[in-house]
Amino acid sequence: MKPLRTVALVVNRQKSGAREIGDQLKQLGQDRGVEMRITEEHPLPNGYLQGCDAVCAIGGDGTFLGVVPQAVEYGVKVLGVNLGKLGFLVTFSPDGIAREFGRILDGDYEIEDRTLLEACDPEGERRICLNDVVVKQTASSRMMMLEVFANGDFVNEFACDGLIYSTPTGSTAYNLSAGGPIVHPDVQGITLTPICPHTLSNRSVIFSMGTEIEVRTDLEACSPQVTLDGHLRFTESIAFPLRIRVPSTTVTLIHGKDYSHFLTVRTKLHWRENTL
Incomplete structure (x- = not known):
């Protein structure tokens, strides 16, 4: 996939550890020469995502959903770090994003278009x-x-x-x-x-x-x-x-290489793993 050169971070300051993760990802990006933006404002300032390749929501599904309208408006890909409870949309754990963020910035990720x-x-x-x-x-x-x-x-x-x-x-x-x-x-x-x-x-x-x-x-x-x-x-x-x-526009999600929809469902809903 195409490397990400301008990335916005949207931090839910009400979530414990969110600021620290935001600062960590900002530094990781800057070390790779990526233009990084970071905000704790909700809703997003008008035009905040204009010119971005991707936006990373750090919080829970609510934080993720809050960035979607502007991400769609400007054609920006979305990923999320889960600091909430269930987190069907924010599929990266804090440890997982720390390991994978560099690879994602370099273009080593999968994308999925979701209907609206x-x-x-x-x-x-x-x-x-x-x-x-x-x-x-x-x-x-x-x-x-x-x-x-x-x-x-x-x-x-x-x-x-x-x-x-x-x-x-x-x-x-x-x-x-x-x-x-x-x-x-x-x-x-x-x-x-x-x-x-x-x-x-x-x-x-x-x-x-x-x-x-x-x-x-x-x-x-x-x-x-x-x-x-x-x-x-x-x-x-x-x-x-x-x-x-259903409009013709979609939103593009960023997943890690090992993402599985049903693994997410099984994990979040506590379904049984295959034992046969």
């Missing part, structure tokens, strides 16, 4: 995310009614606490906690999973990549909120009807 979701409000404002778009009732004690259409075809009216629309990458996040399926990252589609549906037969639905989903609700009967990767992105009064689709 795009949400659009009636005013045409578009936002992207890597994991999920979640529509939930602001008042947690009340159920809401949500109508879902796929390419104009009525799917169902869900009586539930909310709906999760996830990418394959996001299938191991909120979707999994809500009983949704684990979807391999190579599958290009959208998974809809209802949150605590009133009708027990309501289960996850997987839509093809080319599907445009529309979500409607009665704003006089409920107070919904829309979050993308855990962040509130739309004002509720103008968010509906909300349209969700």
Whole structure:
């Protein structure tokens, strides 16, 4: 792969040891003549990643997800160091990144393109995310009614606490906690999973990549909120009807040479290793 000549480090200062790792990686890069940038600001300053070859998020999956929109905007590759709990996205350990960072800078790494979701409000404002778009009732004690259409075809009216629309990458996040399926990252589609549906037969639905989903609700009967990767992105009064689709743009992840998707899943979910 192409060597990395300009690298940004995004440090979550709330994570123990993050600053030290950031300083260590900055020095490793500078020793190789790589232009290194480092910030603890969240969200990222506007244009921070412009001109970078890669960005390294040091923290947890939340830190990683926070850099994705700007990484997509400027075509920057993303990798992450795990100082959080699960860490499905931040696949390098502190010890692992210390060993491999030099090789990564020299171009000894693998890349993987991951699909995104795009949400659009009636005013045409578009936002992207890597994991999920979640529509939930602001008042947690009340159920809401949500109508879902796929390419104009009525799917169902869900009586539930909310709906999760996830990418394959996001299938191991909120979707999994809500009983949704684990979807391999190579599958290009959208998974809809209802949150605590009133009708027990309501289960996850997987839509093809080319599907445009529309979500409607009665704003006089409920107070919904829309979050993308855990962040509130739309004002509720103008968010509906909300349209969700898979955009043509992707985000490029950097992995080590020994990366395995199923090894990550087995490790994080404590599945059994093969004993046969």
